[in-house]
Amino acid sequence: MANASLQLPCASQSLGTVNSLVSTLIQTLLTAQCAISAEPNWPKDYGDTAITEGLGKYDFIVVGAGSAGSVVASRLSENPKWKVLVLEAGDDPSQESEIPALTSTVQQSPQAWYYYSEPLPHICQGLKHRLCFHPRGKAIGGSGAINGMMYVEGHRKDFDDWLAAGNTKWGWADVKRYYEKAVRPVGNDTHPKGYVVLKENYSNEKLAIGNVIFNATAELGLPRLGKLENGIEIGTIYLPVTARVGRRMSTGKVHLAKVSGRSNLHVIKNAHVRKIHFERGGTVATIVTFVLRGVNEMSVEVRKEVVLAAGTIDTPKLLLLSGVGPRKHLKKLRIPVVQDLAVGANLGDHVITTIFFRLPNHTLVEPSQLRPTDAIYDYLIHNRGSLSGIPSGLTSFINTKGDSAIPDIQFHFNLYRSENRQLFQGHVSRWDEKIIARISRNFQDSHLLSFMLILAKPRSVGKLRLRSTDYLDAPRMYSNYLDVPEDIATMLRGIRFLERLERTKTMRALNATLLHIPCDECDSYKYRSDAYWRCYIKYLGEGGFHHVGTLKMGPKSDRDACVNPRLLLYGVQNVRVADASIMPDVPRSNTNAPAIMIGERAADFIKEDWKECVKQVQPMWEHFSN
Structure with a gap:
């Protein structure tokens, strides 16, 4: 029966052996897929x-x-x-929840509560509906x-x-x-x-970009950190993650x-x-x-x-x-x-602004030899490969004033390869499609290195209220992000740190440059001025889901x-x-x-x-x- 279902309109038909082998392969893949989130796991x-x-x-x-x-x-x-x-x-x-690289797809699925803040005109303007999005696990x-x-x-x-x-x-x-x-x-x-x-679950690709980040941030005085024994410290580190064998x-x-x-x-x-x-x-x-x-x-x-x-x-x-x-x-x-x-x-919540570096696609990493079909095969059969890796666990903790050992900014780094733009588009699917398209154009000749700039200790505080007495209605969230001027000042200092990172020998050797994303409002200001970056935060700033x-x-x-x-x-x-x-x-x-x-x-x-x-x-x- 299985052989009959595989009788494709090929120029030359199988005598049976090839059909059997292909059937075995398909059955193996389907079994492996079901095992990703198998009933005994829950x-x-x-x-x-x-x-x-x-x-x-x-x-x-x-x-x-x-x-x-x-x-x-x-x-x-x-x-x-x-x-x-x-x-x-x-x-x-779901199966997608179990696969580390597909995390963002679950955040906009029936397995998440879709919550949005009440409108905030000074942030989240680059997101769909111009509203801050707050997915919570369901x-x-x-x-x-x-x-x-x-x-x-x-x-x-x-x-x-x-x-x-x-x-x-x-x-x-x-x-x-x-x-x-x-x-x-x-x-x-x-x-x-x-x-x-816990496991440090990083692909070879992540390790390669890690060496770049470690070297570049070291030029700016950040040590490479090993295991954290007493909470976080100033420095760059591969964070431990709640994952094992690609799950x-x-x-x-x-x-x-x-x-x-x-x-x-x-x-x-x-x-x-x-x-x-x-x-x-x-x-x-x-x-x-x-x-x-x-x-x-x-x-x-x-x-x-x-x-x-x-x-x-x-x-x-x-x-x-x-x-x-x-x-x-x-x-x-x-x-x-x-x-x-x-x-x-x-x-309370952290605030995130994502900034990108362009990397010419002939630097840093060799073009991937794995097509999407190869990646899913490698994951299903061997629990390894690009789908098994954590998207952004490489992190730096910094103090932007340089006057304390207590961090006020956290960075998460992630590399998006030019031949894998679909993964990038999945990770930022909550953003406005025009902004995604403007960024994606750069994949024609570049990889993109993202820096998620996280305000470590925001001072702005919001509140939550009921929308109605119906338990099915989402509550009203007044996030009040960046209401306190000190929060914006810290974010700006974090961006200036990235500008300094751009000038390090490590990044210059790769021809890495900050990505300019076209925006009519922001481009009315001098590029890289405080006013420009405030406008950038208005569009690409958002909540941290924390x-x-x-x-x-x-x-x-x-x-x-x-x-x-x-x-x-x-x-x-x-x-x-x-x-x-x-x-x-x-x-x-x-x-x-x-x-x-x-x-x-x-x-x-x-x-x-x-x-x-x-x-x-x-x-x-x-x-x-x-």
Whole structure:
């Protein structure tokens, strides 16, 4: 039958042997494709059982199976006496999610929430719809299933500042222990446990451009860094990434799926939580209501705690819909107020501006001998090649003033080869098509080297509000990027650093030059003047996808604080938040590693608090009210 399906209109037909060989090849490729995101890689879905048998009470309900939520569920279910339920709005990750080089394609797919800021006239004007785009993961693994996979712990000052602000036991010495715990191999085949899997996953091509970047940045005084032992430092480095053998390793895989065989752990996919119900004057959460597969509304009771880990956008959105938030905002929407807290305030994010260098296509790298078909074959059969590599893990941390060892700018570097312009177009598909076309013209005779200039410690702060009382509506995001003049000044100094990089011997030897992208508005200013670069940022500046802060952690004296240093929601005795929304401000690094660390800490807080409670033989809410 297979042979018959391969009878192509060739000049000379196969006698059968060639057809059999080709059939074997096709079957091998299809099998390898299915294995990219195979069912055993992910936790089993308890949804059908929930529909037929209903749901009883659970000790812990974890909302969100993202970077932190998967860790929390994995750790809590280590106690066989605790019954744990995970509610995830998405499904298993797609095949594209698992392939490192295709990360950006997933960010504009059904496996991401499409969020946009309210209009900002001074930034994101070069993006589609002229709006800042904020994709958030909607799959097992959460945003860890669609991100760039960099694992960066942040600068020690980030956490020491949290400690100084009144967040007890959140200094660098405290969190460092949890970073170490997160990556420590634990468990065995009979008693599996989760831990973060890290690997420097770079192709030969990435290593080749790496040598150029190391040499060029060294001319400007940046040392080459090895393994970071105490947070980030000034210098250039290959960052560790959450990947192995050409596959993404989100916590949804290495924590939640690894332990999904535990009988006390249930995961329901495509379960969109729409409300938390409270009793005892709004001080105790009792029921969580969710919509399964867009059709079945279901409710489940909680015995001990609800752990919110839906992320910086969806966790505050859920709380606001449930009546926890600013009284004035909730009353305007006629939502009964359960707790008056600054939910949705303090929205923080990094800001990115991408700048390009042109490299003549006869320099640096030889033309690739691999066609796209060869690349996918190499990946499917051998888990190697250009598709297996991380797009932009080569990074520099710099201080643009030169007056401190604390970075204020981070660069990610990436090489786009002239013969692989499709990969570039996929990575920037959120941009306006005219800008993509203007940049792509350069592939006729050049490679492009991109520099993602990241504002490490933005001072501008935004907020999040509900659009309506419909749980399906996206919230309103007021990002307020670059509202503080200091942020723009730092970005400009970062661009000046790249101009200095252009003048290094290393870059001049390659004939590398900054790419001028035609733009009527920006070209009305003198090229490379401050006014020109401000205009450039207006068009190619955007958010960094590192949202934090909408449920700020802080002491009770902080009017903007929503959770205490043990991550318990103020005024509510059994709701804990375990995701990036609790960060008081944006750390000087990518935020996935800190989110995982927060998940580890939340799990330990819960274990400690409930161990105490058991000893005293009293309900949790009495324990916390004393």
